Amino acid sequence: xxxxxxxxxxxxxxxxxxxxxIAALREHGHRVVHAAPxxxxxxxxxxxxxxxxxxxxxxxxxxxxxxxARALLAERGPRADVVxxxxxxxxxxxxxxxxxxRRAGRSPVTxxxxxxDTAAALEMKRWLPxxxxxxxxxxxxxxxxxxERHLRLLLAEDAYQRRFRRPHPVVANLTAVSPxxxxxxxxxxxxxxxxxxxxxxxxxxxxxxRLLAPDVHVEVIGAADPEVRGALTEADRDxxxxxxxxxxxxxxxxxLSGALAGLSLLHDQPNYRHSRPxxxxxxxxxxxxxxxxxxxxxxxxxxxxxxxxxxxxxxxxTAADAVRRLRSDPQTRLRAAARGWEAALADLNWADRAAEFxxxxxxxxxxxxxxxxxxxxxxxxxxxxxxxx
Numbered sequence: 001x002x003x004x005x006x007x008x009x010x011x012x013x014x015x016x017x018x019x020x021x022i023a024a025l026r027e028h029g030h031r032v033v034h035a036a037p038x039x040x041x042x043x044x045x046x047x048x049x050x051x052x053x054x055x056x057x058x059x060x061x062x063x064x065x066x067x068x069a070r071a072l073l074a075e076r077g078p079r080a081d082v083v084x085x086x087x088x089x090x091x092x093x094x095x096x097x098x099x100x101x102r103r104a105g106r107s108p109v110t111x112x113x114x115x116x117d118t119a120a121a122l123e124m125k126r127w128l129p130x131x132x133x134x135x136x137x138x139x140x141x142x143x144x145x146x147x148e149r150h151l152r153l154l155l156a157e158d159a160y161q162r163r164f165r166r167p168h169p170v171v172a173n174l175t176a177v178s179p180x181x182x183x184x185x186x187x188x189x190x191x192x193x194x195x196x197x198x199x200x201x202x203x204x205x206x207x208x209x210r211l212l213a214p215d216v217h218v219e220v221i222g223a224a225d226p227e228v229r230g231a232l233t234e235a236d237r238d239x240x241x242x243x244x245x246x247x248x249x250x251x252x253x254x255x256l257s258g259a260l261a262g263l264s265l266l267h268d269q270p271n272y273r274h275s276r277p278x279x280x281x282x283x284x285x286x287x288x289x290x291x292x293x294x295x296x297x298x299x300x301x302x303x304x305x306x307x308x309x310x311x312x313x314x315x316x317x318t319a320a321d322a323v324r325r326l327r328s329d330p331q332t333r334l335r336a337a338a339r340g341w342e343a344a345l346a347d348l349n350w351a352d353r354a355a356e357f358x359x360x361x362x363x364x365x366x367x368x369x370x371x372x373x374x375x376x377x378x379x380x381x382x383x384x385x386x387x388x389x
Contacts, residue, residue, distance in 0.1 A: 001030045001365055004080040004108070006072065008057040008065040009087040011223070012036035012043055015249040015278065016115065016156070016173055017086055022049060024354035025361075033080070035072055037065075041246075052076075057089055066093050073097045078106035081365045085112050085151075091143050098150065109364045111152040113171070114160055117271050152364055154357075157297075159274030171357050173278040174350040175253075175285045177341070182287030183257045185337045187327050189217050191259040191288065193252055194279040196224035196232065199272075201265025201293070206231055207316035208263065209241040212323055216260065220244065221252045256286040260333065261308070261323050264292040268313045276301070281348050283308075284340035289333055291322045307340030 003025055010017055012034070022032050026048060034049040037056035045051020052072060057065035070093040077083050078101055085091070091112065101107040144163060147153065153168040161167060190212065196202040202224065209218035223246040224232050236243040244255075256262065262283030266272045276297035280290050284301070290308025292298040302308045309322040326333045 001025075001081040001362065002033075002079065003030055003082045003084055003361070004033045004035065004073075004076050005084045005086070006035045006054075006069060006090060007086040008037060008054050008062070008069055009089060010036070010115075011041055011246065012038050012045070012051075013041075013248045014086075015175075016113075018046070019249045020174075020350055020354070021084070021113075021171070021357060024358050027354070028358045030358070033076065035069075035076075043248075057087070062089055065089070069093045070097060074100055077101060077108055077110075078104055080108045082361050083108045083110045084361075085110070086115065088112075088143065091147055094150075107368075109152060109361070109368050110150075111154060111361070111364070112147050113154045113156070114168075115156050116275065117160065117163070154360070157275055169356075169360050171360075172353065173276065173281065174348050174353060175278070175282045175344070176351055177285040177345045177349040179345065182285075182337075182341055185260050185288060185326075185333050186258045187260055187330070187333075188215070189219060189259050190261050190263060190291075190323055191256055191283075192218070192220045192222070192263045192265075192279075193256065193282060194222045194264075194277070196220070196222050196228055198225070198227055199267045199269050201263075201267060201314075202228040203231060204265045204314055204316045204319065205263060206235045206240060208265070208319045208323075209235065211316060211320035213240060216323060216327065217242065218263075219255060219259075221247050221255060253282060253286065256283065256288050259283075259286075259288045261291045261326050262288040263319065264290065264295075264298055265311075265316075265319060266293050266295050266298075268293075268295075281344060284344040284348065287337040287341040289326055289336035289340065291319055291326070301343070305339050305343040307336050307343060309336075 005017065005022060007017060022034060025032055032049045033052060034045060035052040035054050038045055038051055038053045040056035054068050055065040066089060069090055073093060074097055148164050148166065155161065155168050155170045156173055158170050192205055205220065212218060218241040220241055220243045232243045235241050264277050264280050266277060272295045280292060280298045280301060283290055284307055290302055292302060292308060292310055293313050294310050299310050302310050311318045311322050
């Protein structure tokens with residue numbers, strides 16, 4: 001298959017897009033064109049895919065990114081068997097594009113990969129005026145219903161099924177888990193991996209690091225929203241923590257092994273209540289005990305597998321106490337690490353699901369090809385009957 005993967009919002013090296021889905025497609029012999037904001041993030045495409053640079057959609061003005069995406073879809077879409085979209089914003093580029101493809105007689109299978117609860121996420125976008133959020137939530141839900149009618153959908157969480165009328169395949173945010181038992185957790189280093197924002201607990205993370213110093217060092221890996229970037233830069237400068245900034249997923253994961261604990265300090269936000277933080281699965285896969293706030297799916301992992309500790313929302317003091325508890329109790333720390341890795345290997349391993357994702361796209365292409373062939377056959381029969389008459 002020829003697959004056109006498009007994002008104007010996500011980092012070009014987004015773990016779900018590049019390291020899971022594109023990697024799985026390539027492993028099965030498919031050709032991938034990866035369209036993403038490479039220049040905006042100062043990265044170059046990986047040599048094993050054809051990269052196309054797009055403007056980045058950020059903040060209030062996303063028109064340039066949408067214009068570029070619309071032009072790309074018009075030009076490159078008909079050459080693809082699958083167009084895989086990763087942003088709800090890209091739905092705005094589709095109405096005219098779909099009609100153009102139909103007129104040209106070449107319509108690829110178009111798939112929207114639903115990463116999050118877009119309507120719920122509007123509450124956390126500080127650049128969006130508060131009075132606009134309710135009508136935009138309604139508009140997003142309407143767009144989702146239209147997308148379900150005209151596109152194929154993949155969902156990142158089982159809970160997202162409730163937003164749609166029909167069931168759709170779930171491609172969960174898992175991670176590759178090595179069958180080799182990881183390095184045991186140490187006692188002097190805590191890690192955080194993931195995007196940083198106020199709602200994701202960035203300021204709580206800084207205060208937790210301040211409370212743990214100097215006995216425990218905190219390493220932070222991830223890009224940050226402008227609202228917390230200054231505070232992180234200052235904390236790094238003052239030696240409160242070490243902020244590495246954004247690292248590609250493969251390099252970032254290398255820094256997890258041997259950590260005392262992995263932090264996930266998400267706030268109580270609607271968008272997080274039915275999403276499993278990918279970082280907690282990555283911590284488990286690398287034998288790192290969790291310290292997490294009680295977002296339901298993260299807390300469920302801790303309770304089900306005994307792989308860490310749950311702390312209250314927006315409570316850095318208790319988070320620091322949890323880290324100290326793991327540090328002072330090697331038996332608990334080692335047991336949590338081992339149980340997390342064993343659970344990740346058995347139940348949360350992307351290697352066990354990658355083929356399902358690829359087979360899903362292959363089945364949709366085969367179905368579309370069959371429908372097109374049936375339509376061509378019907379047209380030929382009808383034309384022959386007309387000539388005979």
